[in-house]
Amino acid sequence: xxxxxxxxxxxxxxxxxxxxxxxxxxxxxxxxxxxxxxxxxxxxxxxxxxxxxxxxxxxxxxxxxxxxxxxxxxxxxxxxxxxxxxxxxxxxxxxxxxxxxxxxxxxxxxxxxxxxxxxxxxxxxxxxxxxxxxxxxxxxxxxxxxxxxxxxxxxxxxxxxxxxxxxxxxxxxxxxxxxxxxxxxxxxxxxxxxxxxxxxxxxxxxxxxxxxxxxxxxxxxxxxxxxxxxxxxxxxxxxxxxxxxxxxxxxxxxxxxxxx
Ligand SMILES: [Fe+2]
Numbered sequence: 316x317x318x319x320x321x322x323x324x325x326x327x328x329x330x331x332x333x334x335x336x337x338x339x340x341x342x343x344x345x346x347x348x349x350x351x352x353x354x355x356x357x358x359x360x361x362x363x364x365x366x367x368x369x370x371x372x373x374x375x376x377x378x379x380x381x382x383x384x385x386x387x388x389x390x391x392x393x394x395x396x397x398x399x400x401x402x403x404x405x406x407x408x409x410x411x412x413x414x415x416x417x418x419x420x421x422x423x424x425x426x427x428x429x430x431x432x433x434x435x436x437x438x439x440x441x442x443x444x445x446x447x448x449x450x451x452x453x454x455x456x457x458x459x460x461x462x463x464x465x466x467x468x469x470x471x472x473x474x475x476x477x478x479x480x481x482x483x484x485x486x487x488x489x490x491x492x493x494x495x496x497x498x499x500x501x502x503x504x505x506x507x508x509x510x511x512x513x514x515x516x517x518x519x520x521x522x523x524x525x526x527x528x529x530x531x532x533x534x535x536x537x538x539x540x541x542x543x544x545x546x547x548x549x550x551x552x553x554x555x556x557x558x559x560x561x562x563x564x565x566x567x568x569x570x571x572x573x574x575x
Contacts, residue, residue, distance in 0.1 A: 329432060330560065331370050332558070334360070337355070337535070338381040342386070353394060355555040358575055362573070371400075375405070377407025378409045379410055384411070388418050405477055425441070426455070438472050438473065449490070449491050457495075457499065474513070476513075476514055477516050478516050483542075484543050486544075486546075504527075510528060515533065518538060519539055520532070533572060554575055
């Protein structure tokens with residue numbers, strides 16, 4: 316699916332806020348390991364948009380919901396109400412894409428979804444599977460992605476996917492990673508000069524170059540995980556976070572993670 320969006324941006328530059336792993340529950344007062352995830356998301360949205368009011372869009376990279384229920388997405392919709400920025404989103408392992416599409420219609424499920432943003436394309440991918448918390452990109456989506464990259468010429472592609480296609484040196488999280496990461500990287504690496512990869516899932520800051528391919532992952536708006544950890548371990552001070560990205564056509568990425 317290809318969607319054209321008009322931008323109020325300057326040519327050759329695009330700016331966005333990356334928010335991920337909000338893990339919303341079913342009711343506004345509910346808490347997740349002592350954190351109110353709805354209030355955290357509200358704080359992140361209001362702080363980030365006060366600081367960066369000239370962004371082109373907000374990108375969410377999955378695990379919007381902890382429960383995957385209709386109620387949790389109604390809560391998501393209520394938090395977004397009142398903000399006029401375009402919002403794009405990919406599903407995470409905790410999400411139910413069909414229900415999330417009621418709030419964000421562009422959420423990808425069985426196909427990739429490409430949003431045309433002037434000289435940039437935002438490529439939205441679904442990596443969730445029905446039988447676990449690891450990720451996988453289907454053969455069909457890999458073929459669509461390859462065809463899109465082959466035909467996109469000079470377009471710069473921001474590829475959004477919940478599961479990062481790399482190991483991050485945390486045994487337990489790496490087990491829950493993208494199972495066909497090698498195959499995925501093989502498809503995109505040929506075009507790495509024209510790609511920025513943006514991921515969620517790992518609840519920590521990642522900024523890696525893999526053979527010229529830049530990969531960013533962002534801490535969540537709720538709990539963060541300790542880096543380089545054998546077992547699941549949450550950080551003691553789980554400040555909610557977001558990432559700001561300013562990208563120029565020449566692949567100059569200016570990015571900052573902010574903790575609130
Ligand atoms: Fe996840």
